[in-house]
Amino acid sequence: MNRLSSFLQKQCRLFAHQAKILQHPISNHLKSQWVKAYIILPKSSFPSASIQKFNNCHIIQRCAHTQQEKQKRSTVYYVIAVLVFVTGLSYAAVPLYRLYCQATSYGGTISTGHDVSKILENPKEAKKDRLITVKFNADTASSLTWNFRPQQTELVVPVGETALAFYTAKNPTEHPIDGISTYNVIPFEAGLYFNKIQCFCFEEQRLNPHEQVDLPVFFYIDPEFVDDPKLENVDSIVLSYTFFEAKDTEKFQNLPIFQHNRG
Amino acid sequence: MNVMTSGSKQFKVTPPEKGSFPLDHEGECKLFMIKYMRCLMENDNQNSECRKFSKDYLECRMEKQLMSKEDLKKLGFADLIPEV
Numbered sequence: 001m002n003r004l005s006s007f008l009q010k011q012c013r014l015f016a017h018q019a020k021i022l023q024h025p026i027s028n029h030l031k032s033q034w035v036k037a038y039i040i041l042p043k044s045s046f047p048s049a050s051i052q053k054f055n056n057c058h059i060i061q062r063c064a065h066t067q068q069e070k071q072k073r074s075t076v077y078y079v080i081a082v083l084v085f086v087t088g089l090s091y092a093a094v095p096l097y098r099l100y101c102q103a104t105s106y107g108g109t110i111s112t113g114h115d116v117s118k119i120l121e122n123p124k125e126a127k128k129d130r131l132i133t134v135k136f137n138a139d140t141a142s143s144l145t146w147n148f149r150p151q152q153t154e155l156v157v158p159v160g161e162t163a164l165a166f167y168t169a170k171n172p173t174e175h176p177i178d179g180i181s182t183y184n185v186i187p188f189e190a191g192l193y194f195n196k197i198q199c200f201c202f203e204e205q206r207l208n209p210h211e212q213v214d215l216p217v218f219f220y221i222d223p224e225f226v227d228d229p230k231l232e233n234v235d236s237i238v239l240s241y242t243f244f245e246a247k248d249t250e251k252f253q254n255l256p257i258f259q260h261n262r263g
Numbered sequence: 264m265n266v267m268t269s270g271s272k273q274f275k276v277t278p279p280e281k282g283s284f285p286l287d288h289e290g291e292c293k294l295f296m297i298k299y300m301r302c303l304m305e306n307d308n309q310n311s312e313c314r315k316f317s318k319d320y321l322e323c324r325m326e327k328q329l330m331s332k333e334d335l336k337k338l339g340f341a342d343l344i345p346e347v
Binding site for chain 1: 286321
């Protein structure tokens, strides 16, 4: 490095003889970082006094880099790398988070891909000693004028047995209204074991004026519920449905929840 | 519907296995539904006692094209299928 810097210094002096050296204020600033730096202009283009010209000049020789300069540069590269990594991570977080939530049932996620074969072939095997009380709750968004309520307040179901539950919805208004619903299961950990075979959620449901319909939910609780230590003391779960007004359902068709595991 | 907010517990909904029940606008299976509800009321909301009625309701739906036909065994009614 020393040889290079001394070589460059020699080069600087060489150019200095060939051109007019200008001691511009900026070069003083540069000197604090650089060993030797000259703002050099070719003789021919040097007018008597013109500040603008200095902006067009070339720093012909970088006459030696200091250690500071090198460190600064590597710090800049490091920071840029960190930024890129963090940005990439934030984009990757969406599918990773989804996978994590399904695997661990974080936040009440009901796992996808549980298949119908988990239903007990022989219902008599249903463990009668583990009875779960499923409570039903119904909500509507404030903008939706349907009367939506469960037909039964609760249902006592052994683990592994299929069960049917009903909600009713009535449209008391004079015009047809489309609704779309979603659900939630509390406690969240039980959501992993709550398997819905068929329900009325996610698809737009149209109610004509003054029409009342029964909305069934056919579900069962996974037999592995009894093996989960976190759910040892859980005897009741709450299934809650909420209806929203469906305005522009084309938008919903593109949501990821519709695209995987549809029907 | 669901936004990836930075909440501690974020619920993630998934579609049901067989999709959604079409709405029973004409109330074709309402009778079976009422029978089922009555059974539940009489039996203190015990599902085990009233499974026969839920099977009847689902059979009605299948007949009336309100549900895709499915083997009752797969729906957990293996013990209620009459022996042929």
